[in-house]
Amino acid sequence: MNQENTSYKSGFVTLIGRPNVGKSTLMNHLIGQKIAITSNKPQTTRNRIQTVLTTEEGQIVFLDTPGIHKAKNKLGDYMVGVAKRTMEEVDVILWLVEPTDYIGAGEQAILDKLRTTNTPVILVINKTDTVKKEEILHFIDVYRKELDFAEIVPVSALKGQNTDELISCIFKYLPYGPAFYDEDTVTDQPMRQIVAELIREKALRLLSDEIPHGVAVSIESMKQKGKLCHIEATIVCERDSHKGIIIGKGGAMLKKIGSQARTEIEEFLECQVNLQLWVKVKKDWRDSDFLLKNFGYNPKDLSEE
Numbered sequence: 001m002n003q004e005n006t007s008y009k010s011g012f013v014t015l016i017g018r019p020n021v022g023k024s025t026l027m028n029h030l031i032g033q034k035i036a037i038t039s040n041k042p043q044t045t046r047n048r049i050q051t052v053l054t055t056e057e058g059q060i061v062f063l064d065t066p067g068i069h070k071a072k073n074k075l076g077d078y079m080v081g082v083a084k085r086t087m088e089e090v091d092v093i094l095w096l097v098e099p100t101d102y103i104g105a106g107e108q109a110i111l112d113k114l115r116t117t118n119t120p121v122i123l124v125i126n127k128t129d130t131v132k133k134e135e136i137l138h139f140i141d142v143y144r145k146e147l148d149f150a151e152i153v154p155v156s157a158l159k160g161q162n163t164d165e166l167i168s169c170i171f172k173y174l175p176y177g178p179a180f181y182d183e184d185t186v187t188d189q190p191m192r193q194i195v196a197e198l199i200r201e202k203a204l205r206l207l208s209d210e211i212p213h214g215v216a217v218s219i220e221s222m223k224q225k226g227k228l229c230h231i232e233a234t235i236v237c238e239r240d241s242h243k244g245i246i247i248g249k250g251g252a253m254l255k256k257i258g259s260q261a262r263t264e265i266e267e268f269l270e271c272q273v274n275l276q277l278w279v280k281v282k283k284d285w286r287d288s289d290f291l292l293k294n295f296g297y298n299p300k301d302l303s304e305e
Contacts, residue, residue, distance in 0.1 A: 008057075013063070018110070059180060115147065150172075192219045195269075203257050206257055215242075229271050
């Protein structure tokens with residue numbers, strides 16, 4: 001091993017937890033750039049998203065996984081399978097929980113899985129900005145009795161509180177070795193995938209509760225002409241009634257989704273964007289292997305489990 005590798009650390013870290021505990025918000029903050037989409041709807045993340053943080057101390061490759069939940073369809077099975085499999089492939093597991101002393105059935109299921117792994121587990125108590133400081137010690141004590149955690153770190157992903165301490169804790173448990181990616185790499189996600197996710201995020205945020213889980217986004221074309229990027233995308237939903245809601249009266253909702261998405265896509269691509277959106281109905285796409293694969297979720301990836 002050369003001199004650089006004797007002090008340089010690198011490894012893989014997964015973020016796991018129940019839906020809506022703030023995994024994507026935390027990862028975006030840690031790498032300093034928005035890659036994973038966020039919303040107040042659970043199960044926002046569907047694929048395993050890989051991002052990279054490179055510092056003088058080393059390189060951390062973060063894997064943001066879908067929330068672990070009770071699956072209701074093939075898409076749900078895929079999401080849970082991705083999350084569970086990732087836990088076996090990394091150097092450190094970050095388990096995000098909310099600041100509470102109630103450990104529900106969902107958390108107990110994750111605890112059962114964590115008790116079978118030899119991978120160091122760092123418990124991250126997120127959303128500490130929503131409780132009093134003196135309460136946090138009590139929550140730490142409750143969880144400490146459940147598992148021998150490598151570390152317990154309270155943070156606020158939203159406010160960026162104590163995240164530097166979390167980074168330091170992660171590096172403690174990473175092996176020495178060279179970087180996996182160039183230092184300017186931020187994600188392994190294809191550009192089209194990120195653009196599709198940014199559009200889906202706006203749909204998640206703007207649409208009523210019953211629609212978002214039945215929404216996928218497909219990028220039909222993406223062409224750069226000079227300083228302008230032309231993007232054609234289709235929002236796919238499961239019902240005709242949903243299509244009407246997504247389009248809105250006089251096309252108002254679709255325009256709103258497109259306008260908000262275009263602003264963020266321009267920021268991400270660092271150029272002007274002409275975004276064209278359509279809406280199509282594909283009934284029960286979340287239970288179709290063909291359509292899941294078409295939208296970038298491949299259930300066959302989990303066949304070795």
